[in-house]
Amino acid sequence: MKTIAVLGAGYAGMRAAKKLAHANLDARIILVNRNPYHYEATQLHQVAAGTKEPADVTFDIRKAVSPRIEVLIDTVTGIDQDKRQVGLGKHEPLRYDYLINALGFESETFGIKGAEENGWPLVDIDTALAARRRLENTLANYRNSHDPNDLHVVVCGAGFTSIEYLGELVYRMPKLVAKYDLPADQVKIICVEASPKILPMFSQNLVDWAVNYLKKKGVEFHTSTAITEVRPGAVVSNDQEFRANTIIWTTGVRGSHIIADSGYNQKRNRVVVEDDLSLTDHPEEFLIGDVSAVPDPESGRLFPTTAQISIAQADTAAANVIARVQGRQTQRFRFKSIGTVCSLGPQAGVAEIDMMGKWKLKGAVVGIVKKIVNDRSVLELANVKTMLESN
Numbered sequence: 001m002k003t004i005a006v007l008g009a010g011y012a013g014m015r016a017a018k019k020l021a022h023a024n025l026d027a028r029i030i031l032v033n034r035n036p037y038h039y040e041a042t043q044l045h046q047v048a049a050g051t052k053e054p055a056d057v058t059f060d061i062r063k064a065v066s067p068r069i070e071v072l073i074d075t076v077t078g079i080d081q082d083k084r085q086v087g088l089g090k091h092e093p094l095r096y097d098y099l100i101n102a103l104g105f106e107s108e109t110f111g112i113k114g115a116e117e118n119g120w121p122l123v124d125i126d127t128a129l130a131a132r133r134r135l136e137n138t139l140a141n142y143r144n145s146h147d148p149n150d151l152h153v154v155v156c157g158a159g160f161t162s163i164e165y166l167g168e169l170v171y172r173m174p175k176l177v178a179k180y181d182l183p184a185d186q187v188k189i190i191c192v193e194a195s196p197k198i199l200p201m202f203s204q205n206l207v208d209w210a211v212n213y214l215k216k217k218g219v220e221f222h223t224s225t226a227i228t229e230v231r232p233g234a235v236v237s238n239d240q241e242f243r244a245n246t247i248i249w250t251t252g253v254r255g256s257h258i259i260a261d262s263g264y265n266q267k268r269n270r271v272v273v274e275d276d277l278s279l280t281d282h283p284e285e286f287l288i289g290d291v292s293a294v295p296d297p298e299s300g301r302l303f304p305t306t307a308q309i310s311i312a313q314a315d316t317a318a319a320n321v322i323a324r325v326q327g328r329q330t331q332r333f334r335f336k337s338i339g340t341v342c343s344l345g346p347q348a349g350v351a352e353i354d355m356m357g358k359w360k361l362k363g364a365v366v367g368i369v370k371k372i373v374n375d376r377s378v379l380e381l382a383n384v385k386t387m388l389e390s391n
């Protein structure tokens with residue numbers, strides 16, 4: 001009997017396992033993940049800001065997948081592509097005939113001095129909770145320290161994750177100010193971004209709306225400001241210094257370090273794949289989600305790393321593994337975006353939806369759209385019961 005291993009139970013891995021289970025193959029299907037739970041990475045900014053609890057954005061993998069899937073809770077330590085073997089932290093190495101590699105993303109520091117030591121990234125439940133504790137402990141400390149930097153937060157980067165985090169933060173801050181009896185007029189929230197553009201994936205009028213919304217809530221933006229160093233208590237850009245005792249590091253992502261460690265031909269731990277998502281030299285292996293680099297035939301550029309694209313890639317990779325097992329031709333990956341939604345806290349946001357026409361939305365309605373997107377995502381990975389339990 002053939003063994004199909006799926007590494008990582010994020011958007012890509014969960015969806016691939018679900019699709020493989022439906023195929024009724026005469027094969028052993030094993031899903032390997034570090035934790036017994038799946039987390040909705042698209043909601044980590046809410047856990048970090050304290051507007052959602054980990055239980056709201058996680059679900060038990062074993063309860064969510066078909067009994068046909070063997071779930072192995074362990075950490076992947078390496079992949080030996082020639083031996084077709086996955087190294088694991090606690091178990092014996094896992095031999096496979098087909099591999100779906102979906103190990104996901106890590107924080108990217110771009111080699112900036114001090115970023116890893118002094119910035120708080122949002123990459124999983126543990127880091128989101130650590131960022132939240134840092135924020136709350138630092139604010140609470142102000143009552144003893146009277147250090148103005150305890151009331152300052154710097155968010156590094158102005159892409160999707162940074163802006164969604166800022167939206168949650170400005171929503172939560174009045175509650176934190178009341179909770180710790182803080183001087184509201186001395187709280188400072190600063191966003192520092194190297195590029196001249198904020199939220200580059202949105203139309204300018206929606207970007208302007210989002211920026212004005214956040215500015216009105218007190219966020220100070222510094223674009224075209226490349227960060228050169230992060231020190232304890234300060235983000236530095238050449239001769240400028242932004243002082244804060246909470247520094248959130250959301251400048252971008254790279255793929256899992258397991259990719260480079262295992263000797264793949266990669267750039268920022270992302271591997272360029274064939275148009276059917278397999279590897280040229282290893283047709284038995286498919287890379288999907290944030291570890292893959294997939295050229296978009298229309299634009300010529302790589303597809304961005306998003307949950308939406310990860311799920312679409314999982315459908316193609318699962319269909320192609322099934323095709324290989326059954327001796328059929330594989331199919332090309334095709335993707336049509338249904339739009340992008342950026343929340344600014346639970347009651348605002350901007351969205352561009354491409355369904356039955358093009359829709360540009362802003363304001364409170366986006367909160368509702370985001371809820372629909374989140375529910376749909378759980379449904380695509382798990383089942384109705386899991387979706388209802390996570391509400």
Ligand SMILES: Cc1cc2nc3c(=O)[nH]c(=O)nc-3n(C[C@H](O)[C@H](O)[C@H](O)COP(=O)(O)OP(=O)(O)OC[C@H]3O[C@@H](n4cnc5c(N)ncnc54)[C@H](O)[C@@H]3O)c2cc1C
Nearest residue numbers: 008010011012034041042076104105289290305306307308
């Ligand atoms: C705050 C935030 C907001 C976002 N908002 C959106 C959005 O609105 N829309 C959108 O489309 N995208 C959004 N994204 C991007 C999206 O979350 C990612 O593109 C998506 O999570 C990638 O899915 P994935 O399955 O490849 O990887 P991941 O979600 O990173 O999943 C990887 C899985 O592998 C496991 N794993 C990792 N390493 C190991 C190991 N060594 N051993 C065992 N298991 C391991 C992890 O624990 C995890 O379960 C957002 C990201 C962030 C951080």
